[in-house]
Amino acid sequence: MRVRFWGVRGSTPTPQRENMNYGGNTSCIEIRTDTNQILVFDGGTGIRLLGNKLLEEFRGEPIRAHIFFSHFHLDHIQGVPFFRPLYCPQNHFTFYFAGRREANLVMDALAGMMANPYFPMDMSNLPCSREYVDLVEGTFTVADTRILVLPLSHPQGCFGYRITQNGKVISYCTDVEHGVHWSDRNVRTLAKDADVFIVDAQYTPEELASHRGWGHSSWQQAIETGIEAGCKRIVLFHHDPYHEDADIDRMLEDARTLHPDVIAAQEGLDVSL
Ligand SMILES: [Zn+2]
Numbered sequence: 020m021r022v023r024f025w026g027v028r029g030s031t032p033t034p035q036r037e038n039m040n041y042g043g044n045t046s047c048i049e050i051r052t053d054t055n056q057i058l059v060f061d062g063g064t065g066i067r068l069l070g071n072k073l074l075e076e077f078r079g080e081p082i083r084a085h086i087f088f089s090h091f092h093l094d095h096i097q098g099v100p101f102f103r104p105l106y107c108p109q110n111h112f113t114f115y116f117a118g119r120r121e122a123n124l125v126m127d128a129l130a131g132m133m134a135n136p137y138f139p140m141d142m143s144n145l146p147c148s149r150e151y152v153d154l155v156e157g158t159f160t161v162a163d164t165r166i167l168v169l170p171l172s173h174p175q176g177c178f179g180y181r182i183t184q185n186g187k188v189i190s191y192c193t194d195v196e197h198g199v200h201w202s203d204r205n206v207r208t209l210a211k212d213a214d215v216f217i218v219d220a221q222y223t224p225e226e227l228a229s230h231r232g233w234g235h236s237s238w239q240q241a242i243e244t245g246i247e248a249g250c251k252r253i254v255l256f257h258h259d260p261y262h263e264d265a266d267i268d269r270m271l272e273d274a275r276t277l278h279p280d281v282i283a284a285q286e287g288l289d290v291s292l
C-alpha cells in the first residue's frame with residue numbers, strides 16, 4: 020500500500036507563507052492499495068488537489084474511488100464540492116460514513132453542504148454516479164482491503180479507521196481527545212502494531228491544558244499512544260491552524276526524542292509500505 024497526504028491541516032485552511040512547508044489544506048489522505056484501488060479518507064480542501072491529480076492520471080478513463088469520512092466537521096468535507104472528478108459522467112464514487120446503518124447520514128451531510136444557499140450546484144445534479152454507504156462500527160471489506168472502523172471521542176462524534184492489506188496496516192485516527200476510556204481503548208485497537216499510525220497531534224502539551232473539550236490531542240499523547248500500541252511509524256497529523264512550520268518543526272523534534280520513527284504529515288508526502 021501507499022499513502023499520500025493531500026491535506027494535513029486541522030480546523031481551517033491556512034494558506035500563508037509561513038505554512039508552505041507542511042501545507043495549509045485541510046484533512047485528506049489517499050491510499051492506493053497493492054492492486055491500485057483508490058481509498059480516500061476525508062474530503063477537506065486537500066481533496067481538490069487529489070482531484071486534479073486523478074484527472075491527469077486517468078485522462079478521461081473512468082475513475083472509481085471509495086471515499087470515507089471520519090466525521091462531518093467542515094474541515095473534513097469542505098473540499099468535496101471542488102473535487103473535479105465529481106463533474107465527469109464516467110466516474111463513480113462510493114461515500115462511506117460509520118454512524119447508523121441506513122440513516123443516510125453521509126448523503127444528507129454532503130447534500131446539505133451543497134444545498135441552497137451554500138453552493139451554486141446541487142449535489143443531485145452532479146453528473147458522476149454515486150453510492151452512499153452508512154456503516155456501523157466493526158470490520159468490513161472494501162476494494163481488497165480489510166477495514167476496521169471504531170468511534171472516537173470528539174464533539175459530535177468521529178470515527179477512526181484501520182486499513183489492512185497483505186499484512187500491512189495503516190491506522191487513521193484524527194480528531195480525537197484522550198481521557199475517555201472507551202475511546203482510548205478504540206484508538207489502541209485501531210493503532211495496534213500499525214506500520215503507519217496517522218494521528219491527531221494538534222496541540223503542544225501546554226496548549227492542551229486550555230483546550231479541553233475541543234476534541235483534539237497533543238503530540239505527546241499521540242506518541243505515547245503509538246508507543247503503547249507498538250506502531251512502527253507515527254505521523255503527526257491535523258496541524259493546528261495557529262502553528263506555523265517552525266512550530267511543527269519544534270514539535271517534531273520533541274516527539275523524536277520519544278520514538279525513533281516520527282514524521283509530521285506534509286502535503287504531497289508519499290509513504291510506501
Ligand atoms: Zn478536524
Ligand SMILES: [Zn+2]
Nearest residue numbers: 092173194234
Ligand atoms: Zn472535528
